[in-house]
Amino acid sequence: MNLGQKExxxxxLADENGVLLDVRTEDEYNDGSIPNAINIDIYKGQGFIYKIEELDKSKNYYVYCAAGARSSQACGVMQQLGFENTYNLLGGFSNWEGPTK
Structure with missing residues (x-):
């Protein structure tokens, strides 16, 4: 599901079962990210799928990338793998106005 930044x-923040997932490259992640986000690079192909498969499918994943395209793709892949609740950040980190580290 695509959501605007505020929503x-x-x-x-209200989701006790929520997990932040950053699907950008490690370099992008290291240049700045949302605090407590897990970084799994979608460009790693099969490696991305292996890492995603290790995650708890009962959690709710809030996924972002730089602009919203890779995270949208990641949400689609995750849904195919059995993740029910994935939320894509429209506009991505490049438009992010919330906390960063």
């Missing part, structure tokens, strides 16, 4: 963040 995405407020829903995450």
């Amino acid at each position: 995405w963040w407020s829903q995450f």
Whole structure:
């Protein structure tokens, strides 16, 4: 599901089962990210799928990338793998106005 920044963040903050997932490259992640986000690079192909498969499918995943395209793709892959609740951040980290580290 695609959510705008305010809705995405407020829903995450209220979600005791929420997990932040950054699907950008490690370099992008190291240049700045949302605090407590897990980084799994979608460009790693099969490696991305292996890492995603290790995650708890009962959690709710709040997924972001730089602009919203890779995270949208990641949400689709995750749904095919059996994840029921994935939320894509529209506009991505490049438009992010919330906390960063």
